[in-house]
Amino acid sequence: MASSYKEKLKDITTFVFDVDGVFTDGSLYLVPGEMARVMNVKDGFAVQLAVKKGLRLAIITGGNSELVKSRLEGLGIPEVYLSCHDKMVVFQEYLKKHNLDASEVCYMGDDVPDYDVMKIAGLSVAPHDACAEVKSVSHYISDKDGGKGCVRDILEQAMKVKGLWMKGTESHQW
16 A cells, blocks of 8 residues: 555645644643644644645644644645534635645545545545544555644655655755
8 A cells, every 4th residue: 555655645736634633633722712732843844845845735624723823824834724614615615726636635634524525535644643434544644643743744755756855945944
């Protein structure tokens, strides 16, 4: 199976991610006025680099945190869809908006709300600690847990397959 997902990576133009359980480990910290989350800086570096290398990234999440949205937009992700209770509807609208076929999209999710989208995405990817149902429809399961580098794992692999990794801009100040 390893070679098949890497073959699929060559044709992927777009990466869509869930947030909680993917960019985060799913923990919530209750602070006044907000539910705070912790994100991995190595994931953040890979996101910035992927955007600079011309890959399209988006977020579809059931969460509604403006702080999370601000962080992800600050990394260069132009489309962050919050409060998505039916991710399939948002995913289909996103495909139409960008004139994409699902086969061009890698989707990373970790739990039941991601399942239907993952069944139709060209490449479905899950963190190591994703639920069994999501793992059952994944083409690749990262060896990294959610919030522990799984986003970087798939983005780095994609950039390597596409010849975009370590091409001179990585040492610049981000």
